[in-house]
Amino acid sequence: MAKPSAFQRITSATEALRRAGVDVISLAMGESGFSTPEWISEAACRAVSTGQMRYTEMTGTLALKEAVRQKYERENDLRYEIDEIIISTGATQALSNAMRATLHPGDEVILLVPYYSPYADMIVAQGGVPVCVLAADDTGAIPLGALEAAISSRTRWIILNSPCNPSGVVLSTADLAALAVLLRRHPDILIISDDIYEKTVFEGAAKNIVNVAPDLKDRTVVVNGVSKTYAMTGWRIGYALGPRDLMAAMGYVQTISSWTPSAVGQVAAEAALTGPQEFLESWRQAYSRRRDILVGFLNQIEGLSCRYPSGAFYAFPSIEKLIGRRTPGGTLIEDDVALATYLLNSAAVSTVPGSIFGARHHLRMSFVVSEGQLTAACQRIASAIARLS
Ligand SMILES: Cc1ncc(COP(=O)(O)O)c(C=O)c1O
Known part of the structure; x- marks a missing residue:
């Protein structure tokens, strides 16, 4: 029988924390933070009402x-x-x-x-x-x-x-x-x-x-x-x-x-x-600002390094320098999954381990959430990483 992937495990752990009342910021999402434009939804409503x-x-x-x-x-x-x-x-x-x-x-x-x-x-x-x-x-x-x-x-x-x-x-x-x-x-x-x-x-x-x-x-x-x-x-x-x-x-x-x-x-x-396509430019600019916030912040954190992505809405920082460090509780950060698990449990930020994309020394972080949430997530990540020894 097929086993759940690391991504499914992180998603389930995120949902469990949320159910327990923890305010998790998800940087694991693979979809836009915007809503479907209303003229698109209206066309669908018309289709439903006309059978x-x-x-x-x-x-x-x-x-x-x-x-x-x-x-x-x-x-x-x-x-x-x-x-x-x-x-x-x-x-x-x-x-x-x-x-x-x-x-x-x-x-x-x-x-x-x-x-x-x-x-x-x-x-x-x-x-x-x-x-x-x-x-x-x-x-x-x-x-x-x-x-x-x-x-x-x-x-x-x-x-x-x-x-x-x-x-x-x-x-x-x-x-x-x-x-x-x-x-x-x-x-x-x-x-x-x-x-x-x-x-x-x-x-x-x-x-x-x-x-x-x-x-x-x-x-x-x-x-x-x-x-x-x-x-x-x-x-x-x-x-x-x-x-x-x-x-x-x-x-x-x-x-x-x-x-x-x-x-x-x-x-x-x-x-x-x-339909209209002009609004896409304002979405693109919003993603671009969020990219700059996230990547700029990640590059200030000792142990992380991140290229500015040219497209899509994900940062993919290298975490290689953090492998081998220990959490305050003594757990070894032996790989990307261990780091993603630590960030989820101690910083309430969910990310996706790079190994599921074939690159185990990375984490994927999406920049689809609002600038305020993104800044809060960055601060949480920075302070959790500063606690590693
Ligand atoms: C590279 C890539 N291809 C395809 C898909 C699937 O998209 P869809 O929602 O159209 O099935 C995704 C979704 O994350 C994706 O990232």
């Missing part, structure tokens, strides 16, 4: 596919036909569809460390093997030599995620162009570009590998969704764009796992993609 609550077309409504098609043409300069798009129950289902539709036991999928942990779980669930490639340094630049050495005759996919959860690294055009040169030498490898954080970028704009190397379009699946951009995690709508045959196979495995995506969620997602 749009039945099964939809299996791989999504034509109206939402058309909205996705137009968004990609307008904003991303990428052109797809309707039958090259499928709508899913979150980007999660789109990613899992891709693995389920293509992997045979023993097939390998390359992940760049640190990686969004469910990728590895989805691969393993199909009998596949995640092959983790470690960045050469902490800049997040793609380690091309190590990557090419990791490719074997069983390599089926490489998964790219830019901006990256958890590191916040945004792949540059130069990174993507160099990767494209490598991938052209390996024509059988499929590519996933998980662009779910594309709108949360602090300098410049995120690029997709297909923008940089259009010849890779026929083996790339672009995955995206409304969860992060529009604060719509609970509406559960994501989508994938890619080669027709692959989309058909992914659509098939989707129908046997969930039939259709939520009808109301799809109406809301359509309203998100076709």
Whole structure:
């Protein structure tokens, strides 16, 4: 039977503390602190009041596919036909569809460390093997030599995620162009570009590998969704764009796992993609200020060091220098899980251990909470770390 992950254990411990009345500040959240804009919710309410609550077309409504098609043409300069798009129950289902539709036991999928942990779980669930490639340094630049050495005759996919959860690294055009040169030498490898954080970028704009190397379009699946951009995690709508045959196979495995995506969620997602977008800039600026507060504070704490993430809403400080210290009660901080547990129990701040992303000397801290809460969390972390010896 599957065991709960470190993330689930920290989440359950956080909930238990809250139930006991402790005022825990969560920096463990993977979703926006804003609310879904009201015009999106209103569109969903109208759909409910006009009875749009039945099964939809299996791989999504034509109206939402058309909205996705137009968004990609307008904003991303990428052109797809309707039958090259499928709508899913979150980007999660789109990613899992891709693995389920293509992997045979023993097939390998390359992940760049640190990686969004469910990728590895989805691969393993199909009998596949995640092959983790470690960045050469902490800049997040793609380690091309190590990557090419990791490719074997069983390599089926490489998964790219830019901006990256958890590191916040945004792949540059130069990174993507160099990767494209490598991938052209390996024509059988499929590519996933998980662009779910594309709108949360602090300098410049995120690029997709297909923008940089259009010849890779026929083996790339672009995955995206409304969860992060529009604060719509609970509406559960994501989508994938890619080669027709692959989309058909992914659509098939989707129908046997969930039939259709939520009808109301799809109406809301359509309203998100076709409605006003200007407010996103004020959200981006708010995240940027919060990033500066959190990272600036973390870098003042002896024992922590943190790069400024270029995108997404997570700081990913190195905690390496704190390993081996002891809590006031004498417990050894032997790893990231021990430090996250200590911060939760003694500072009432929840964070996510880096090991679940393949990087055990880090913690992930999100900056989606208000500036006041973020400052309070930083003060608590600083004083808890100062008590270590
Ligand atoms: C990198 C990445 N991809 C995909 C997802 C899943 O998003 P969704 O809510 O659309 O399923 C997440 C959610 O945290 C994520 O961080």
